[in-house]
Structures are given as C-alpha cells and as structure tokens.
Amino acid sequence: MAKNSATEKQPVLLGIDDSEYSTYALEWTLDHLLVPSNNSPNFKLVLVYAKPTVGSTVGFIGPGATDVMPIVEADMKRTAVRVIEQAKELCKKKQVTDIEVEIVEGDARNVLCEAVEKHHASILIVGSHGYGAIKRAVLGSVSDYCAHHAHCTVMIVKKPKPSKHSFQHQGK
Secondary structure, X not given: OOOOOOOOOEEEXXXXXXXXXXXXXXXXXXXXXXXXXXXXXXXXXXXXXXXXXXXXXXXXXXXXXXXXHHHHHHHHHHHHHHHHHHHHHHHHHOOOOOEEEEEEEOOHHHHHHHHHHXXXXXXXXXXXXXXXXXXXXXXXXXXXXXHHHOOOEEEEEEOOOXXXXXXXXXXX
C-alpha cells in the first residue's frame, strides 16, 4: 500500500529510560517541538525504551543464576512498563496524542539506531546523562554513539544545571 507523504507525519524518535534526563528530554520535546497549538505539527512521536538483556544486567554465570534470572527479568519488565506509562501520561497532559511506543530488548545504542532505520525517523532525541570523560569512557555514551551512527539528525537535550545563584549563602 502506498503512503501519502503529503499527509503522513514524520517520525520523531525519542529514547526513554528511567532517568530524570530522559524525562527532561521528553518534557522539552513536548514543550518545544510537538506543541499542540502549532496547528497539528507534522511529527509523530515514537517513544523507544531499550530494555537491557537479563544476561547483561546479572553479569555472572553460576549455579544460582538460573534462580535469579526470572526475578531480574520480571523487575526489568515492571520498570519498562512504569517508564512507558509515565511517558504516555506526560504526553497526555501535554495534549500530544499521536504517539507510538516500543520496548525493544538490547543495548540502547543499537536499539535506537535500528529504530531510526525502521521508522525512517527524521530526528532522534536523547537526553544527556551529563557523564564526565572518565565515566563516559567506561560506560559509553548512548548520545555520543547515536550522534555518530544514527542516519538522521540527532538532538541531545541536556538538563540545565541548577544556577549557582539559586543557593544563596546563609550568613550568621
């Protein structure tokens, strides 16, 4: 079936997880990019949650691993459902209804880049965890990886740091 590109909305992918940085990126996107008062923006929001594999989370193979794996898997599923429900609720509050949600198992870097290809996304939006150089080198940066490997525009939304002036010194 042929798609009518004149009326079809461009997919905007947003990588979500259970961090405050992800929530901020979603809020920023809803407030600045998908504002309902824009007379029906030409974007469809696709929320993608990359659920880590149980093996990558447990990190050990031993006699007790088979007992722990189902518990970890159930906890990871609960987290994914909670994150998705919170994101959907935030979209509803901001009156953004044209959304699609995916939970995909795997490393977030690969999951997001593959989702860009699958949906032919025009923009990928990710939050920045604000890691320093050492932590970024050890853990790897999802946003950095996506900026270099995703075949679309990548927007990295950084949560502002609290202002130095917001903490005033209390004199005696």
